[in-house]
Amino acid sequence: MTTALMIAAAKIEDQKGHLNDVLMLEQQLSKLDIEIVSLMIEPLSADWFAPEHTGFYRSGCGPIEALAEAKRLIELGAQAVVISGYDNLKTGYQREIRLQKMLVYGEDYPLTQAYTDLAKGFSERHSIDQKQFKLLSAALFENYKVSYQKALGDNFKHELLPDARWYEFITDLFRGVDCANPLVDFSGRVLLTNSATADQLAIGNSRRLEIKAVELTRLSGDGPEFIEEISNYEHLEKAYKQACNESGIDFASRFRQGDALMEVYTCYPVVPMAFLMASGLVSSLRDIPAFLQQHNITITGGMNLAKGAWNNPALNGLIGMYQRLCVDTQGSNLSRKATLGLVHGNGGLGYRQGVAIMETLNV
Numbered sequence: 001m002t003t004a005l006m007i008a009a010a011k012i013e014d015q016k017g018h019l020n021d022v023l024m025l026e027q028q029l030s031k032l033d034i035e036i037v038s039l040m041i042e043p044l045s046a047d048w049f050a051p052e053h054t055g056f057y058r059s060g061c062g063p064i065e066a067l068a069e070a071k072r073l074i075e076l077g078a079q080a081v082v083i084s085g086y087d088n089l090k091t092g093y094q095r096e097i098r099l100q101k102m103l104v105y106g107e108d109y110p111l112t113q114a115y116t117d118l119a120k121g122f123s124e125r126h127s128i129d130q131k132q133f134k135l136l137s138a139a140l141f142e143n144y145k146v147s148y149q150k151a152l153g154d155n156f157k158h159e160l161l162p163d164a165r166w167y168e169f170i171t172d173l174f175r176g177v178d179c180a181n182p183l184v185d186f187s188g189r190v191l192l193t194n195s196a197t198a199d200q201l202a203i204g205n206s207r208r209l210e211i212k213a214v215e216l217t218r219l220s221g222d223g224p225e226f227i228e229e230i231s232n233y234e235h236l237e238k239a240y241k242q243a244c245n246e247s248g249i250d251f252a253s254r255f256r257q258g259d260a261l262m263e264v265y266t267c268y269p270v271v272p273m274a275f276l277m278a279s280g281l282v283s284s285l286r287d288i289p290a291f292l293q294q295h296n297i298t299i300t301g302g303m304n305l306a307k308g309a310w311n312n313p314a315l316n317g318l319i320g321m322y323q324r325l326c327v328d329t330q331g332s333n334l335s336r337k338a339t340l341g342l343v344h345g346n347g348g349l350g351y352r353q354g355v356a357i358m359e360t361l362n363v
Contacts, residue, residue, distance in 0.1 A: 002194050004074040006209040006358065007201070009322035011188035013307065014090065022189040026082065028201055034079045039066040041085030044093065044310045048104045060265060061216070061347030063315035064354030068214040070192045079197045083318075087309040088185040102181070104348070105223050112179060114224060114349050115268040116171045121231040122270045126277075126285050130173060136288055137178045137269040141304060143292040144266060148301025151320070161305070180267050180303035180313075188308075188315050190322070205361040207326050209341075212247035214356045215239045222348035230350040231270075237278035243342075243355040251342055251357060252280050255295070260340035261324060263317035266302030271346050299324050299341075314345040318356070325360050 008022045029036055042058045052058065057066045063083065070081040089098065105114055123133050149156045166176035193201070198208055217235035219226060244251050254260040264272045275297075276282045282291050300306035300320045308316030321341040345354035 004071040004211040008191040009319040037081045043087035059347030061345035061352035061354045064345035083190045085312040086187045089309040119270040139289045144302040147296045148305040182307035184307040186309040213243040215242040219351040222351040233274040236353040239355045262342040265346040317343040
């Protein structure tokens with residue numbers, strides 16, 4: 001079967017960075033008369049309730065869904081696929097319009113309330129109280145901070161962290177730093193090809209990231225009436241296990257050994273808690289603080305710190321994963337360079353789940 005390879009990834013965030021690494025390769029492909037299939041992550045301005053169209057992806061799981069399609073297309077014979085996302089969330093909308101567009105469950109049911117209700121259902125299912133949930137949330141955010149500082153390296157400054165007001169509680173379960181809905185201008189691109197096209201572009205093995213598996217699950221609906229079904233996260237566990245089976249990789253084992261990196265979706269604490277449980281990385285929620293003392297569950301700092309606008313955080317995660325595995329030859333001060341990566345996507349309140357596993361070729 002034809003192998004799908006990620007060969008370039010880049011982003012611009014709040015006018016910092018560039019897309020040249022991807023755009024130059026796209027120009028070379030055009031000169032070679034190689035068609036590039038385009039897949040788009042929709043911005044906030046797109047109608048959340050409109051029918052989905054081929055080649056366009058919506059929700060926080062959208063980038064993983066696009067990656068699954070890119071892999072499928074390349075295996076069917078496409079030579080190149082680009083996944084792109086663009087959303088000037090900070091400067092492209094009036095505040096009132098931005099807030100209105102984010103009311104996907106209606107004016108009387110904001111996202112903050114939806115996630116609070118989901119967390120209460122999840123907590124009850126796992127027999128933890130509000131105090132324990134808050135302690136777990138705080139431990140998660142501290143873990144994101146460690147990853148964020150590592151990712152920025154010498155560019156890290158304490159003033160980049162949220163100011164004091166964000167540590168206040170917004171609802172009875174979470175603080176501003178715990179719930180992520182990043183206000184950022186973002187543009188990102190990921191280029192995938194088959195091996196023959198990568199050869200034509202003279203892409204060395206060290207710059208090729210093989211997409212080993214992408215698995216998706218989706219419940220029949222989203223919103224408050226599906227909270228009980230979402231909160232058991234059996235569909236997340238299914239996506240994770242299928243990705244491991246398809247790739248032939250016991251990811252949890254490799255992660256514990258230090259051979260893998262992951263970017264868990266961190267829009268709200270219940271989501272990474274559920275991922276850690278579904279993946280078997282912990283057997284109980286009470287094991288999470290000790291686990292977090294030993295392992296980073298994001299490479300970027302998560303949505304809470306590293307951002308990625310609206311439907312784009314998982315795209316930001318894919319870009320970061322490529323750069324860590326294929327560009328950062330020093331391994332970012334890790335004792336040894338990881339060869340595996342996992343990126344998680346969570347759509348809507350959690351009714352869509354996606355898990356992608358990728359591996360370097362320079363092993």
